[in-house]
Amino acid sequence: MDAKPKNEPPSWSLWTSLSYAMVMVLIGIPLWWKTTTVQRAPLPYQEMLMLHEFLTNNFRIQVDVHFKGFSITEDVALENTAYFKYNFIPMADSEKEVMKKSKDLYEVDKSLCSLSPRNELNIYYVDRVEFRKEYGQRIVVGNCNSIYYLSNSAPPNFEIITSILNNFKPSSNDNSSELNLPLSIGYDVLLSLLVPEPEVFDVTWKIQYGIKKYIEPMLQKLNNFAEFNIRSQILYYIRLNVRPKFNKDTGNYEVSYDQLPIVINPVESKLTSFVSQNPALNFLVYVAPCSSSPMQIMEEDGSFIDSNGFFVPQWGGIQVYNGPCSSSSNDTTPHEVSIRSIMSVIIPQFRALIGVPRLTGDVAVLDLRGSALRDWEVDILLRRRLEHLLFTSANTLMSLGNLLDQITNIVVTEEVGEEVEQSVNTLKLSYNEAKEGNLEKALRYAITSYKSSEIAFHHPSNLAQLYFPDDQKYAIYIPLFLPVGIPVLLSLRSIFQILKNRRKKNELEKSKSE
Numbered sequence: 042m043d044a045k046p047k048n049e050p051p052s053w054s055l056w057t058s059l060s061y062a063m064v065m066v067l068i069g070i071p072l073w074w075k076t077t078t079v080q081r082a083p084l085p086y087q088e089m090l091m092l093h094e095f096l097t098n099n100f101r102i103q104v105d106v107h108f109k110g111f112s113i114t115e116d117v118a119l120e121n122t123a124y125f126k127y128n129f130i131p132m133a134d135s136e137k138e139v140m141k142k143s144k145d146l147y148e149v150d151k152s153l154c155s156l157s158p159r160n161e162l163n164i165y166y167v168d169r170v171e172f173r174k175e176y177g178q179r180i181v182v183g184n185c186n187s188i189y190y191l192s193n194s195a196p197p198n199f200e201i202i203t204s205i206l207n208n209f210k211p212s213s214n215d216n217s218s219e220l221n222l223p224l225s226i227g228y229d230v231l232l233s234l235l236v237p238e239p240e241v242f243d244v245t246w247k248i249q250y251g252i253k254k255y256i257e258p259m260l261q262k263l264n265n266f267a268e269f270n271i272r273s274q275i276l277y278y279i280r281l282n283v284r285p286k287f288n289k290d291t292g293n294y295e296v297s298y299d300q301l302p303i304v305i306n307p308v309e310s311k312l313t314s315f316v317s318q319n320p321a322l323n324f325l326v327y328v329a330p331c332s333s334s335p336m337q338i339m340e341e342d343g344s345f346i347d348s349n350g351f352f353v354p355q356w357g358g359i360q361v362y363n364g365p366c367s368s369s370s371n372d373t374t375p376h377e378v379s380i381r382s383i384m385s386v387i388i389p390q391f392r393a394l395i396g397v398p399r400l401t402g403d404v405a406v407l408d409l410r411g412s413a414l415r416d417w418e419v420d421i422l423l424r425r426r427l428e429h430l431l432f433t434s435a436n437t438l439m440s441l442g443n444l445l446d447q448i449t450n451i452v453v454t455e456e457v458g459e460e461v462e463q464s465v466n467t468l469k470l471s472y473n474e475a476k477e478g479n480l481e482k483a484l485r486y487a488i489t490s491y492k493s494s495e496i497a498f499h500h501p502s503n504l505a506q507l508y509f510p511d512d513q514k515y516a517i518y519i520p521l522f523l524p525v526g527i528p529v530l531l532s533l534r535s536i537f538q539i540l541k542n543r544r545k546k547n548e549l550e551k552s553k554s555e
Contacts, residue, residue, distance in 0.1 A: 058532035065529050079450045082458030086442050088465050093439040096431055102424050102475050104209060109136065110166035111190075111197055120203045124210050132165070140165070146172050150183035150407055157186050160420060160478045162209060164188045164202065180205050181405045185416040201403070208400045209421060222395055223355050224429060226488060227268035227319040230256070231357075232387070233312055234273075234378065235327045237280045242364060244328050246378035248273045255384040258413040259391070265481050266395070266422055270319070274312075281359075282307045285333050293337040294329075296361075301338070301351055304359060322394060323357035324387045326378065331366035348386045358390030396422060423480045427471070430487040434468055437494040454502045464493035 101123050108129045119127050132140070135156060143149040146167075157163050167189045180201065181189045188205070190197060222228075232252075236244050252271055260269045281304050285294035312323055329336035338346045338361060350360030362383060367374040397418050400406060409415060414422075438461065445451055471486035 059536055062529050062533050062536070065525075080452050080454060081445075082453045082455050084442070084445070084453065084458055084461050085465055086446075089435075089438045089442050089461075092465065092468055093435040096435045096472075100428070100431070100472070102428065103478075104424075105161040105478065106206065107161065107163045108166075109163055111164075112166075117199055119199060121206065121210065125206060136165070140167065140169070146176065146181060146183075146189060147407055147410075149189070150185065150187055153183070153187050154185040154416070159186065159416065160480050162186050162188060162206075162417070164190060166197065167191050168193065176405055179403055179405060181407065182400060182417070183407050183415075184409060186420070205400070205402050205404050208398060208402070208404075209417065222322075223320045224433060224491075225267070225320050226492065227270065229317050229319045229321045230269050230271045230391075231312060231321050231323050232271070232273040233323065233325050234275045235279045235281075235308070235325060236275060236277050237328070238330045238332075239277045241331055241373060242328060242366070243373050243375040244275075244364065244378060245376075246275075246326075246383075247380055251380035251384050255380075255388060256391075258411065259388070262414045262419050263395070263422070265484050266419070266426055270317075276311065279308060279311055280330070281327055285336055291337070293335050294333040296336060296338045298339055298341040305353060305356065320355075321357075322391070324390060325357070325359040326383050327359060327361050328378075329361055329363050331374075334366055335363040336361045348389070350386045350390065352390050352393050354394075357394065358387065360386045360390075396425065420480065423484060427475060427480065427484050427487055430484070430491045431468065431471060434464060434487070434490040434494045437491075437498050438464060438468075441494075441498045452502050454500070457497050457500050457502065460493040460497035460500070464490045464497065467493065 103124060103126050106125045106127050108127065109132045111129055113129055119125070133156075136153065139149055139152040139156075143152060149167075153163075153165075163186060165187060169191075170193075172189075173191050173193065176191055178191055178193060181191060182205075183189065190202065232248055234244065234246055234248075236242060252273070256271065260271075263269065283296045283300045283304060285296045287293075288295050308325070309323075312325075313321060336349075338349055338351060340346055348360060349363075350358055352358045360383065362378060364376045364378070365374065392414075397414065398421050441461070445453060467486045467490040471483045471490060474480075474483035474486060
């Protein structure tokens with residue numbers, strides 16, 4: 042038997058190195074790989090991208106427009122067919138009966154409200170002399186979804202009609218309405234009465250009566266728009282940060298326009314005494330102190346503001362209330378605030394805050410005769426809000442996809458994946474309902490999609506650990522694995538070399554024996 046080479050290690054050393062290397066390769070590396078792998082739940086990236094591109098470039102909410110009672114002898118070319126779906130149909134017998142028997146246009150509109158379905162516009166051709174005497178030959182917009190074209194049998198001017206319809210366009214290049222109200226699922230309406238001198242002026246208000254009579258009818262029509270929570274409070278010894286100047290000619294203490302921007306900040310921190318995640322819509326009634334009464338807020342051009350208040354976008358409104366002051370400085374004057382007076386200012390401020398549109402052009406609007414909103418005003422608000430929710434959801438999903446694509450080691454948990462899936466699915470359902478004209482269902486799906494997209498984007502697991510660039514990871518792992526890896530690699534090299542030598546030796550012995 043041949044002697045073992047002097048430089049060859051013993052068999053037990055060979056098997057020890059081999060087992061150590063096998064443990065490192067077969068157990069150590071897979072275990073390290075498994076424990077350091079970032080959890081990435083599958084996401085529908087392609088659908089997220091397609092929805093974002095479609096909603097950005099091609100999404101339109103069409104409104105059905107029915108021309109009723111128009112005699113058309115030739116084809117009419119109407120504009121904005123991407124936003125409106127036009128059709129000419131005759132009046133129903135019930136509608137003709139209402140047109141003949143009603144004594145005025147308000148009665149006509151009130152009767153047709155029960156006959157007109159929501160989410161569409163009906164344009165009626167009206168040829169009654171008494172109506173034209175009251176309104177002239179023009180277009181009058183009703184309180185529901187009816188528009189009245191008052192004419193004297195002359196051919197209708199469709200250019201004027203389509204120009205008026207631009208006010209009802211669901212999409213608008215003017216984003217000022219979106220700046221009036223921060224996007225949220227719910228809002229807290231806070232009505233505050235500020236009494237700077239309660240020892241001089243004992244002020245009370247029946248705000249619950251005012252809420253029930255003036256505000257709740259509006260909020261009932263906005264059930265599908267958002268959830269509103271109403272709160273009220275009286276705050277004492279709080280003054281506005283203004284310095285009114287007495288005007289001898291008018292007898293008023295005038296607050297100049299340039300002082301208005303500095304009014305809000307000192308007061309805002311003292312308003313909210315409750316915890317809520319919803320944005321607060323503040324409406325302040327400031328009882329002017331007797332030392333500065335009557336107080337009057339001025340316009341930028343130096344004229345009086347009729348409402349004696351001003352509106353702040355995305356925040357609310359402030360008004361100054363001047364009560365009767367006693368001539369004696371030692372007496373406390375009791376006074377109950379006129380709810381009708383302050384609500385005549387709060388209601389227009391609230392309408393402006395939520396973005397109620399104002400019609401432009403040569404058009405008249407029937408009196409509302411109440412504090413509620415008109416049906417077509419609500420429909421425009423719902424369409425704009427639907428678009429805003431859908432665009433925001435699609436943008437949030439797209440931003441999340443880009444973030445996960447740029448930082449590949451962000452954890453994507455199963456919960457985040459489920460929220461993204463739900464947001465994408467409800468986004469598609471909302472679009473399908475909007476295409477069919479079902480605004481209420483579309484809004485419910487859009488709200489669900491918006492909630493899910495926000496939860497997925499702001500999920501705590503997205504920032505549960507620090508994320509380092511790859512070069513920093515290498516700088517951390519190399520000092521850990523290099524001291525262990527070099528001996529293992531050298532051992533493997535030695536093992537392969539020994540096995541190679543043994544193989545050559547066996548082949549040589551086999552060739553000699555032959």
